[in-house]
Amino acid sequence: xxxxxxxxxxxxxxxxxxxxxxxxxxxxxxxxxxxxxxxxxxxxxxxxxxxxxxxxxxxxxxxxxxxxxxxxxxxxxxxxxxxxxxxxxxxxxxxxxxxxxxxxxxxxxxxxx
Amino acid sequence: xxxxxxxxxxxxxxxxxxxxxxxxxxxxxxxxxxxxxxxxxxxxxxxxxxxxxxxxxxxxxxxxxxxxxxxxxxxxxxxxxxxxxxxxxxxxxxxxxxxxxxxxxxxxxxxxxxxxxxxxxxxxxxxxxxxxxxxxxxxxxxxxxxxxxxxxxxxxxxxxxxxxxxxxxxxxxxxxxxxxxxxxxxxxxxxxxxxxxxxxxxxxxxxxxxxxxxxxxxxxxxxxxxxxxxxxxxxxxxxxxxxxxxxxxxxxxxxxxxxxxxxxxxxxxxxxxxxxxxxxxxxxxxxxxxxxxxxxxxxxxxxxxxxxxxxxxxxxxxxxxxxxxxxxxxxxxxxxxxxxxxxxxxxxxxxxxxxxxxxxxxxxxxxxxxxxxxxxxxxxxxxxxxxxxxxxxxxxxxxxxxx
Numbered sequence: 001x002x003x004x005x006x007x008x009x010x011x012x013x014x015x016x017x018x019x020x021x022x023x024x025x026x027x028x029x030x031x032x033x034x035x036x037x038x039x040x041x042x043x044x045x046x047x048x049x050x051x052x053x054x055x056x057x058x059x060x061x062x063x064x065x066x067x068x069x070x071x072x073x074x075x076x077x078x079x080x081x082x083x084x085x086x087x088x089x090x091x092x093x094x095x096x097x098x099x100x101x102x103x104x105x106x107x108x109x110x111x112x113x
Numbered sequence: 114x115x116x117x118x119x120x121x122x123x124x125x126x127x128x129x130x131x132x133x134x135x136x137x138x139x140x141x142x143x144x145x146x147x148x149x150x151x152x153x154x155x156x157x158x159x160x161x162x163x164x165x166x167x168x169x170x171x172x173x174x175x176x177x178x179x180x181x182x183x184x185x186x187x188x189x190x191x192x193x194x195x196x197x198x199x200x201x202x203x204x205x206x207x208x209x210x211x212x213x214x215x216x217x218x219x220x221x222x223x224x225x226x227x228x229x230x231x232x233x234x235x236x237x238x239x240x241x242x243x244x245x246x247x248x249x250x251x252x253x254x255x256x257x258x259x260x261x262x263x264x265x266x267x268x269x270x271x272x273x274x275x276x277x278x279x280x281x282x283x284x285x286x287x288x289x290x291x292x293x294x295x296x297x298x299x300x301x302x303x304x305x306x307x308x309x310x311x312x313x314x315x316x317x318x319x320x321x322x323x324x325x326x327x328x329x330x331x332x333x334x335x336x337x338x339x340x341x342x343x344x345x346x347x348x349x350x351x352x353x354x355x356x357x358x359x360x361x362x363x364x365x366x367x368x369x370x371x372x373x374x375x376x377x378x379x380x381x382x383x384x385x386x387x388x389x390x391x392x393x394x395x396x397x398x399x400x401x402x403x404x405x406x407x408x409x410x411x412x413x414x415x416x417x418x419x420x421x422x423x424x425x426x427x428x429x430x431x432x433x434x435x436x437x438x439x440x441x442x443x444x445x446x447x448x449x450x451x452x453x454x455x456x457x458x459x460x461x462x463x464x465x466x467x468x469x470x471x472x473x474x475x476x477x478x479x480x481x482x483x484x485x486x487x488x489x490x491x492x493x494x495x496x497x498x499x500x501x502x503x504x505x506x507x508x509x510x511x512x513x514x515x516x
Binding site: 025027028031035040042043044045075 | 185186188189190191192194195196
């Protein structure tokens, strides 16, 4: 088994509290499915859309957002899968696609001694 | 609320759950003092407890373990709020009450301890209230509850109400605890009033939750629920306007609660399935026989005696025998009744029960032995446990003089 990080990008922010709740329910259901099949390593967390960036040798601080809305990372989760093909397959039920967002699947690099 | 929070924090954190509830109440006192009591105080308290639970989970999730089966969902902000919301939904809270009810009825705990725990955790009764309901000292009840809670917290896991085999195995203990709780309210040994409405109503509330659970809907549960309804329906007739007891003979039967009676009969019908015939079935049937009679003279004593006979084979206690003897006296006259009364096995266990001498007195009076009757009522008076009982026996004594 290898670990993969899902980076959730973009997706519309729900307009009303009801939609918000619906969307939350979908996410929880999806996470529960992942957990039930033993693929969930770390649920991770959602991220605020704004923040700051520290950059360069001078450590210059600038405000976010850092990219177009559709590219902003809205959260992360770490799963376990046997290969990237399976990790991709597992991501397909993610509710973010309903909201027009995307999932970036990145293998966690295991450094060797 | 404690039940819901214990589900979230895990049974080993029972004390933490109680602290959070305590804090919610303290907060209510502070805020309500300035802003007035909100429109829906219980919702306000629930919301406050919920927020407080969130704080605790966020702050301490690395330091403590909470309910193990929910751990991962609490670790992430993705799922924390939705999970808490779900756990505080009305349906979930009912499940929590049931889970806690079954957890409290652990075989390791004595019956009195189980009831004290249920009253304390599920019904929110204070140690003082429980102590006065069970004629016990504050210290004794506190000790009993503290010890029982330690036992509960050490059990690591709340009772799982979804495993049918475990559920059915624990169900009789739960029935028994609810039955005792009901009885304590209905004709308990309280010092202030003969009927403790809050106790028997709590028993009925918990009973209703049990009846909603698919595994809880057994014939015995229905029978016990029927028994409670049929007895509770008679409360308005049993106590007169000034809070005094009146005997079944003199009750104003038009005051009986018709809605509860109807509910009781309906529940009895639901209980009449399956091969198991429990003591609750019989007691419900006896209560029904009384409830069917619109007037005292219409009472079907033959049926009642035969029901008591059956009950004696299942549960031969002196109290059952006492009631059976009274029923027999209705058919065969006071002499036979008195003979039955004086031959009750283990009647030394009735030594402090005022209604034993009272029954003797009643039958002596009925056969015209006023002097002996008065002596018996005098003995009953000396054993009376509360004011209504006291007045009731006093009134019986003066009845002896008149004849």
